[in-house]
Amino acid sequence: MDIHVRETVTPRLIAELTEGRLDAAIVALPTDEPGLTEAALFTEDMVLVRPEKDAGGPPVTRDDLSAMRLLLLEEGHCFRDQALSFCNINPTRPREGLDGSSLSTLVQMVGAGIGVTLIPDMAVEVETRSAPVCITRFQAPCPTRTVGLVWRKSNPMGHALTEIAEIIRKTAQAEPRDG
Secondary structure (H helix, E strand, O other): OOOOOOOOOHHHHHHHHHOOOOOEEEEEEOOOOOOEEEEEEEEEEEEEEEEHHHOOOOOOOHHHHHOOOEEEEOOOOHHHHHHHHHOOOOOOOOOOOOEEOOHHHHHHHHHOOOOEEEEEHHHHHHHOOOOOEEEEOOOOOOOEEEEEEEEEOOOOOHHHHHHHHHHHHHHHHHOOOOO
């Protein structure tokens, strides 16, 4: 197999999969695409990133988030949709917030005191190391997302992709996580 790693928004990945320009992609599940096979790889928590001055502050609930200036990724990012869903915010309702093109940008904006954001647990170590921020984990119900490998049902490499998904799943389970 010749593996190329590229990052882009989920709708583009799904389009390239269905058009046959990609064989497989790692995305947040579910995709709700009937022509795709989905293999769940792992589920991870979302965490709240707040300015460092808020460290040790009271726990934040889902209801608290709707009153905060929530910084999100730009439209088209599935993580944006997941954050809006957890916060119970209508994605079509106009928001007074700022959008970023990457998690790094959002975390830096939080460090500058502009607002708060949610990021996936896997991004905490890398994205927060150079910003004056603190991480807050949610109490139940904690926001989570499931990440999976997807491919066309008609892909002749389906069996090999199923094996790759199992290898990734086992590796993800073996990795120690803070959360």
